[in-house]
Amino acid sequence: MNRTTLRQIAGPVSFVLIVLACWFVAGMVADRMVQQELDAALHTQRQMSTSIVDNMAEVIASDLAMSRAIPATMAEMDVVQRALVQSQNYAANSEAAEPALRAALLKDPQMAAVSRFLHEAQGFSGLDQVWIVNANGICVASSSTMSNPEGAQQSFVGVDMRARGxxxxxxxxxxxxxxxxxxxxxxxxxxxxxxxxxxxxLVGAVVAKVGIARLRHWVAHAGTFVSDDNGVIIMAHNSALEGHALPNSRVTQMSPTERRIIYRRETFPDMLIREDTQVREQAPWVPASVAAQLFGMIEQPTPALYQNRGGLNSGLSAHLVDPLAAWPELLRNHKRDHLLVFLTLSGTVALAWVITVSYVRERRHHRATRDLAEQLQSANTLLSAEARHDALTGALSRRYFLDLLRHEIDRAHADREPLCMAIADLDHFKQINDRFGHAAGDRALEHFVDTCRAELRSSDAIGRLGGEEFGLLLPATDLAGGREVVERLRLRLKAMPSPKLPASAGLSVSIGITELSLDDLPERLMSRADTALYAAKTGGRDRTEALPPDDTAPPARTAMNAW
Known part of the structure; x- marks a missing residue:
């Protein structure tokens, strides 16, 4: 083989080696570039998902705290304690004894009176059911008995409930x-x-049930779901996931009997959320430390961030599976970057063109980063607004209303101005939901808030305290003037029905109002307004009651101690 032949062979071989070297180096550079984009996208999206799941956990904890206060308060009431003390002779040794116990309890006038009390308490508490059980495990009174006296056989009265965990x-x-x-x-x-x-x-227990349907706002954001302490998904934005079990959850270790008792079912499909092992196969340039932070699901091809918050003092956990929105673009960017860098290294002929593309590429990267920052700012603004206002009615949220109440009390004390606080409760709201559906109930709440805005001053405030109960704050207003204002509000609500509600809905409101005294704290002022509300409701509803700032009024419900 002569020298000319060697040169003829060496030329193409050198060209191939240079091309391979350029391709390898271009791959390394592209890997680094896209890793930086991935880090920025992960940082931004992790901030957003953390804000979402933290807000979700806060809402769950707040809602459950409000629900816990009702049975805890009832447990302190004399009427409940006396009923349980006097029902200790009711006991059952077998299921055959339940019909006789039910018949005896339904005929017992004292137990019937307690059932009426529970039914009334359920009506304004936002609970689905309330019942009391004596120390022998027998249900002696139930709110559902009075709501359907003809179907009393279907209530819990007389049932041995000791098997409930x-x-x-x-x-x-x-x-x-x-x-x-x-x-x-x-x-x-x-x-x-x-x-x-x-x-x-210990003479028994007060038991209350809050239906899952009332709590769907917990999972309003896509990808969110809630699990109980056994690892079962009880609520999800994607309803197809409800009833699935988290990996290695406690429910998988329970017996079929235990599952039937709690969940009325025995099988729970696996919620296959795990570290996404396909990330490195699909994109080898992703560092192993970053790949370990990404999770995948069978029905979710895009890798996702997974956030969860436990320790909500209820056994519930808040979860969010948030697909990485930038992932498809990152894959495309990597292929494009690899080729662009390869062309840059391949020769100086296309140098000017490569510089132009790189400049445009950097401008696009900075624009994407700025867009992500703007999205984060918008998301934070939205979350702040959701924390400040009730999502359905637009009224102030409970937390913000209570903060405003403290501020207005301090200002009124400092300026020596009067201040009125009122609590309004829509009458027979549960009946509107039952007869016309929850959508009609939502329209009723919106109509009430719209009526308040039309009647009240711009300096006044309205906040949703929970369910169909609202707080009204009237600065620089004495009790006489405040009563005139809320009475006009009550009359206007009846006189101007909402066109979005059926004509037979018959919307009305009961209002209790009081005035701030010199030594009032927020708790005392709100408790006195609630006492006036209780007087309005027990006085027949659809009325206004005012309670002056003194200590001569009889004690009212103690439920507001938990506000």
Missing amino acids: YLTSALLGAFAEAYGVGRASGEPGIFIAAPVYSDGL
């Missing part, structure tokens, strides 16, 4: 809270049980 804890003296599926209704909900003591002795 949450009740077992309550009858041992512990406050209990658990997710479950109603045995009679088949409807899921959160069951809350509070032990009842009389003269230091």
Whole structure:
């Protein structure tokens, strides 16, 4: 082989080696460039998902705290304690004894009176059901008995409820809270049980149920879901995930009998969320430390960030699976970057063109980064607005209203100006939901807030305290003037019905109002307004009651102690 032949061979071989070297180096450079983009996208999206799941956990904790206060307060009431003390002789040794117990309890006038009390309490508390159980585990009174007296046979009265886990804890003296599926209704909900003591002795428990349907706002954001302490998904934005079990969850270790008791079912499909092992196969340039932060699901091809918050003092956990929105673009960018860098290294002929493309590429990268920052700022603004205002009615949120109340009290004390606080509760709101559906109930709440805005001054404030209960704040207004204002509001609500509601809805409101005294704290002022509201409701509803700032009024409900 002569020298000419060697040169002829060496030329193409050198060209191939240079091309391969350029391709390899271009791959390394492209890997580095896209890794930086990935880091920026992960940082931005992690901030957004953290804000979402933290806000979700805060809403869950706040809602459950409000629901816990009702049975805990009822457990302190004399009427409940006396009923449980006098019902200790009701006990059952077998299921055959339940019909006789039910018949005896339904004929007992004292138990019937307690059932009426529970039914009325349910009406304004936002709970689905309330019942009391004596120390023998027998349900002696139930709110559902009075709501359907002809179907009393379907109520819990006379039923031996000792097998319920949450009740077992309550009858041992512990406050209990658990997710479950109603045995009679088949409807899921959160069951809350509070032990009842009389003269230091445990005499039974107050049990309340909050239906899952009332709590759907927990999972308003795409990708969110809530699991109980057994690892079962009880609520999800994507309803197809409800009833699935998280990996290695406690429910997989439970017996079929235990599953049937709690969930009324035995099988729970796996929620296959795990570290996405396909990320490195699809994109080898992703560092192993970053790939370990990405999760995948069978029905979710895009890798996602996974956030969860437990420790909500209820056994519930908030979760968010947030697909990485920038992932498809990152894959495309990597291929493009690889080729562009390769062309840059391949020769100086295209140098000017490569510089122009790189400049445009950097401008696009900075624009994308700025857009992501603007999206983060918009998301934070939206979350701040959601925390300040009720999403349905636009009224102030409970937390912000209470903060405003404290501020206005301090200002009124400092300026020596009068201040009125009122609490309004829509009458028979549950009946509107039951007769016309929850959409009609939402329209009723919106109409009430719109009426308040039309009647009140711009300096006044309205906040949603929970369910159909609203707080009204009237600065620089004495009790006489405040009563005239809320009375005009009450009359206007009746006189101008909403065109979005059926004509037979018959919307009305009960209002209790009081005035700030010199030594009032927020708790005392709000409790006195609630006392006036209670007087309005017990006085027949659709009326206004005013309570002056003194200590001569009789004590009212103690439920507001938990506000």
